[in-house]
Structure formats: C-alpha cells, structure tokens
Amino acid sequence: MTCRNLFVFCLGILVCTACGADSEQPVSADAGCSTAPAVSIASRVDTLNIIVETSGSMKGFMPTQSRQTAFQQQVDDILANAESNKEAVGLLRLYTAQDNIRPIGYDRFQSMLRQGLAQAGASTPIPNLLSQIAGRYASQGQVSIFISDFIYSPPNTRDRDYVSNDIRRALLPLQDKGMVVAVYGFQSEFRGTFYPAGSKASPKASPVANCCETDIPYYVWIIGPEPAVRMMAARLFRSPVAASMQSGYARRAPAYGVVPGSGRSGSWYLAGDAQTILIDNTQELRQGEVSFSVGLNLEALPSQYRTPDYLSRHLQVQSSNGTTEVEGVWNRQDFSEKEQVSTKDRQLLECYTHLVKLKVASLDDRNSPLNLRLTLPANRPQWAEAWTTDDDRNPNDSGPRTFALTEILEGVRRLYPQEREPVFALDLSIKKAN
Amino acid sequence: MKNVFRFLYELLIGKPEPPMETPLYRSEIFPDVGGVSLLLITLVLVLVYYYVLNHVMRTARFSHWYHWLGMLLINAGIAFGYAIYYCRLHEVTPDSYVYWFAFANAFYSALFFFLFSLLLKWRSYNAARTPF
Numbered sequence: 052m053t054c055r056n057l058f059v060f061c062l063g064i065l066v067c068t069a070c071g072a073d074s075e076q077p078v079s080a081d082a083g084c085s086t087a088p089a090v091s092i093a094s095r096v097d098t099l100n101i102i103v104e105t106s107g108s109m110k111g112f113m114p115t116q117s118r119q120t121a122f123q124q125q126v127d128d129i130l131a132n133a134e135s136n137k138e139a140v141g142l143l144r145l146y147t148a149q150d151n152i153r154p155i156g157y158d159r160f161q162s163m164l165r166q167g168l169a170q171a172g173a174s175t176p177i178p179n180l181l182s183q184i185a186g187r188y189a190s191q192g193q194v195s196i197f198i199s200d201f202i203y204s205p206p207n208t209r210d211r212d213y214v215s216n217d218i219r220r221a222l223l224p225l226q227d228k229g230m231v232v233a234v235y236g237f238q239s240e241f242r243g244t245f246y247p248a249g250s251k252a253s254p255k256a257s258p259v260a261n262c263c264e265t266d267i268p269y270y271v272w273i274i275g276p277e278p279a280v281r282m283m284a285a286r287l288f289r290s291p292v293a294a295s296m297q298s299g300y301a302r303r304a305p306a307y308g309v310v311p312g313s314g315r316s317g318s319w320y321l322a323g324d325a326q327t328i329l330i331d332n333t334q335e336l337r338q339g340e341v342s343f344s345v346g347l348n349l350e351a352l353p354s355q356y357r358t359p360d361y362l363s364r365h366l367q368v369q370s371s372n373g374t375t376e377v378e379g380v381w382n383r384q385d386f387s388e389k390e391q392v393s394t395k396d397r398q399l400l401e402c403y404t405h406l407v408k409l410k411v412a413s414l415d416d417r418n419s420p421l422n423l424r425l426t427l428p429a430n431r432p433q434w435a436e437a438w439t440t441d442d443d444r445n446p447n448d449s450g451p452r453t454f455a456l457t458e459i460l461e462g463v464r465r466l467y468p469q470e471r472e473p474v475f476a477l478d479l480s481i482k483k484a485n
Numbered sequence: 486m487k488n489v490f491r492f493l494y495e496l497l498i499g500k501p502e503p504p505m506e507t508p509l510y511r512s513e514i515f516p517d518v519g520g521v522s523l524l525l526i527t528l529v530l531v532l533v534y535y536y537v538l539n540h541v542m543r544t545a546r547f548s549h550w551y552h553w554l555g556m557l558l559i560n561a562g563i564a565f566g567y568a569i570y571y572c573r574l575h576e577v578t579p580d581s582y583v584y585w586f587a588f589a590n591a592f593y594s595a596l597f598f599f600l601f602s603l604l605l606k607w608r609s610y611n612a613a614r615t616p617f
Contacts, residue, residue: 312503331500
C-alpha cells in the first residue's frame with residue numbers, strides 16, 4: 052500500500068513539474084518572416100498605349116504570305132491580355148510608329164497584326180520615337196508599351212558611335228517625371244527582307260532579302276510609373292520573361308537573414324537576430340571550417356538582378372578582419388535539393404527567394420568580430436551579351452542578335468542615377484561568444 | 486545560475502548538437518531542466534524519503550539503504566524522462582544529443598540526491614543513518 056502511495060506521489064510530482072513547464076514562455080522557433088519594404092503595385096491604369104513600330108524592318112515579323120510568326124502570336128497575346136483586364140485598364144489605345152506615332156483603330160490594328168503589314172514605312176530612327184513616347188505618352192496614370200526590333204540605323208552613320216547617349220537623351224523626360232522603363236526581349240521567326248544596321252567598321256549594309264533562317268529578336272518596352280509598370284508586366288506576360296531588364300525601380304533593401312540549421316558547417320549559432328553569428332571556438336574560423344547560408348528575399352528587385360546566374364557572377368562579399376568567399380547562390384528550390392535542410396528551417400526558407408552560401412576562409416584577430424558586407428553591383432543584364440552584335444549584316448551567321456543592344460540598354464540604365472549604385476549592401480557579423 | 490548548469494551539462498556531454506540549438510539549450514533547456522529536476526524534484530524526493538516516509542509515517546519499512554537507492558533511481562528516472570519531455574516540448578531538433586542530455590540529467594540528479602541526503606538526513610526519525 053505504501054509502495055503504491057510512493058509511486059503515486061512520484062507520479063504526481065512529475066505531472067506537477069510538467070504542468071509548470073507548460074506554463075513557461077515557449078521558445079519561438081521562428082516568428083515569421085522579417086519584414087521587407089512593401090512594393091506598391093497599381094491596381095489600375097487610366098490609359099494603356101500599345102505602340103507597334105511599323106518600319107520596313109518590322110514587315111518580316113508580320114508577313115502577309117506566310118504562317119503566323121511568334122511575334123504575331125505574342126503581340127496578339129499582349130493585346131488580348133490587355134483587353135481582358137478591364138478592371139485594370141481604363142482606356143486602351145493603339146498606335147503605329149513610323150516616322151511619327153499615329154493612332155490606329157482596333158480593327159485595322161488587328162488586321163495589320165494578323166493579315167500582315169502591307170504598307171511598311173522607311174527606316175525609323177529609334178531615339179526619335181523614344182523621345183516622342185517619353186514626351187507625350189508617359190505620364191501618371193498612363194503606361195505605354197512599345198514594340199520594336201530596336202535596330203538602330205541612324206541616317207548619319209557617325210551617330211552610331213553615340214547610341215547609348217542618344218537613347219539616354221531621348222528618354223530624359225522620363226527621369227524628370229519619375230517614370231521607369233522595363234525591357235522584355237523575345238525572338239520570332241522572320242519572313243521577309245531584313246534591314247541590318249550594318250557594322251561599326253563598315254556602316255554600309257544592304258538589305259538581306261528572303262531572310263531569315265534564324266529567329267530575329269524584338270523587344271517590348273513598358274514605360275510608365277513603377278507601380279503601374281509592375282502591374283502591367285505581371286498581367287501582360289503569362290510567364291516570366293527570361294530576357295528582361297527594368298531600370299529606374301526604387302531601390303529597396305531586401306529582407307535577409309542567416310538560416311540557422313541548413314547549408315552550414317562549423318559549431319556556430321545565431322545570436323538573437325539573424326544577422327549576427329556567434330561562435331565559441333574562433334579556431335574554426337581560422338581553419339576555414341565555418342560556412343553558413345544567408346536567405347535573401349529578392350522578390351522586389353528588377354528581374355535582371357534576380358537570376359542565380361547574375362547573382363553568382365556578381366555577388367561579392369567584403370570582410371574586415373578576415374576573408375570570406377561566396378560558395379554558391381541558388382534559388383530556394385535548388386537550395387532545398389542541394390543542401391541538407393533542417394526541418395525547423397522549412398518554414399523560414401519560405402521567407403526567402405534565394406540563398407547564398409558563404410565560407411569563412413580566414414580570421415585575423417580572434418578577439419575582434421568578423422564583419423561582412425554582401426553587395427550586388429548593378430551591371431548590365433547577363434542575357435544582353437548573348438543578344439548583342441556589332442555586325443548584323445548576316446543574321447543567318449550571327450544568329451538572333453540585335454545591333455548595339457548593349458549600348459541601347461546602357462543608355463536606358465544611365466538615365467537613372469540609382470543604376471550606378473549597388474543593388475543592395477547587406478551587413479553580417481561573426482563574433483566570439485562570451 | 487545559467488552558466489552553472491551550462492558548465493555541468495557541457496562538462497559531461499559537450500556542446501549542444503546540432504549547433505543551431507545552442508541558444509535554446511543554453512538559455513532555456515539547461516537552466517529549466519536543471520532547476521526543476523536537479524534541484525526541485527530531487528529536493529522534494531529527498532524530503533519525502535527522510536521526512537515523510539521515515540519521519541511522519543514512521544513505518545520503519547523504508548530505512549534500509551536499498552530503499553534509499555530505490556528513491557535515488559526513481560529520481561534519476563524522473564530526471565531522464567523530464568529532460569526528454571522538456572526537449573520535445575520545446576521542439577528541439579531530434580538528435581542523439583537529447584538522450585545524452587537525459588543521461589547527464591539522470592546522473593546529476595543521482596549526484597544531487599546523494600548530496601541533499603547528506604545535508605538533510607540528520608533530523609530524520611528513522612533514516613538519519615541511511616545510506617550510511
């Protein structure tokens with residue numbers, strides 16, 4: 052009887068202490084995502100202008116006697132998406148651009164697009180058109196979509212050495228109005244006469260008849276206020292466009308933090324915040340045994356800076372009191388497949404779009420903290436190098452490339468002072484634990 | 486106090502594993518489990534043994550050393566179970582370290598039971614000379 056009492060008593064104590072533990076403050080495993088600055092996306096634009104260049108060089112994209120090209124389908128898709136978003140687009144206006152931008156009725160636009168471009172204009176100076184768009188078709192409440200092959204062949208051949216500055220000058224009104232430019236690159240079959248810009252060495256270029264065996268690039272530029280451009284880009288393209296570049300977007304520091312239990316080595320642990328790492332034994336830092344992964348939420352960034360390829364080429368880490376290397380950059384899914392992810396981190400990883408793995412290679416003074424700064428310089432998008440050429444006289448040989456594309460894009464980028472600043476600079480530190 | 490428990494546990498079983506759980510062990514689990522099971526439960530069981538079973542009740546049936554040892558083992562068992570329970574309550578990443586910690590807790594609870602016995606046994610009616 053007494054034995055049983057004793058047993059019941061002990062059990063009672065166990066239950067009581069367990070209850071006591073229950074009432075204690077539980078340790079929060081992870082209290083959600085750290086807040087990144089909100090991105091404003093417009094819900095409506097008053098006017099959407101769709102401007103299609105109709106110079107002679109565009110005829111091959113809209114042939115009259117051939118099968119449908121990808122260009123025709125894509126532009127029709129854009130038009131259909133714009134029409135179906137009635138609540139988001141107040142007024143839809145259509146234009147053709149030759150020497151000047153002229154309005155065109157819906158039916159004529161449709162027939163031009165589908166039946167083919169019967170009457171093409173002469174060669175069009177791109178800066179001229181851009182200047183018209185920047186002046187008259189860009190304002191608050193208005194978004195303009197400009198569709199062109201962007202083959203820049205100025206009448207004065209020496210002007211081609213100033214492509215970048217000419218584009219920048221043409222777009223200058225946008226800077227004052229606070230408008231942004233988003234460029235999306237596509238490729239399409241081309242059936243007709245191709246009018247090359249030439250080459251830098253020899254500006255004379257004769258048209259290539261019955262072109263082309265290769266696809267030819269064309270571009271969709273969206274110009275307007277940032278929230279409206281973000282909204283239109285999301286609605287007009289059904290899937291993300293790989294070749295894209297947005298310039299003029301306001302810089303927003305991304306949310307970031309060290310992931311405590313995944314993609315790591317060494318005996319470090321996090322201090323209270325996710326930006327400070329503590330380590331008991333600094334010898335591990337000296338011997339290169341410490342690596343860790345930093346989660347970044349790059350959702351709000353212009354798309355050209357978000358590709359793992361761009362990030363792994365350009366992401367830099369500077370450290371004081373030691374050296375640190377970038378081991379790799381992955382998007383969240385690739386990271387989850389490549390690295391061992393702790394079950395506790397799964398929810399946390401949802402907060403980030405990309406992960407960077409860093410490795411500490413050496414430490415100078417073991418009693419001082421190792422301060423790191425992760426920076427991403429703003430460079431030209433990676434894809435532009437593969438889409439540009441200095442000589443487009445033989446498109447079948449050079450492939451789907453646009454004359455001086457990098458300079459055109461550079462002109463857009465140089466319009467905005469923030470494009471000279473790093474995309475972000477994030478601080479982290481590693482300290483010896485007390 | 487936190488540092489005392491950290492010292493005791495890490496002396497036996499080393500640093501927390503996986504390392505990401507270090508802050509949780511050091512600031513929550515070590516002091517809480519140590520405080521409750523090593524000090525509180527052990528003290529209560531020592532008092533129960535010497536002053537309830539062998540003083541108030543005076544049955545004289547629990548004054549042998551093996552009764553004392555039985556209490557010590559029950560205390561160690563409670564300490565073992567409580568450590569695992571508390572780790573699970575705090576959703577510690579499953580690792581063999583949890584069991585090593587439970588063993589360490591059981592070991593220290595036995596040690597504390599012995600020390601508390603030496604300190605408190607002298608006024609017990611029946612067991613002032615248990616275990617020796």
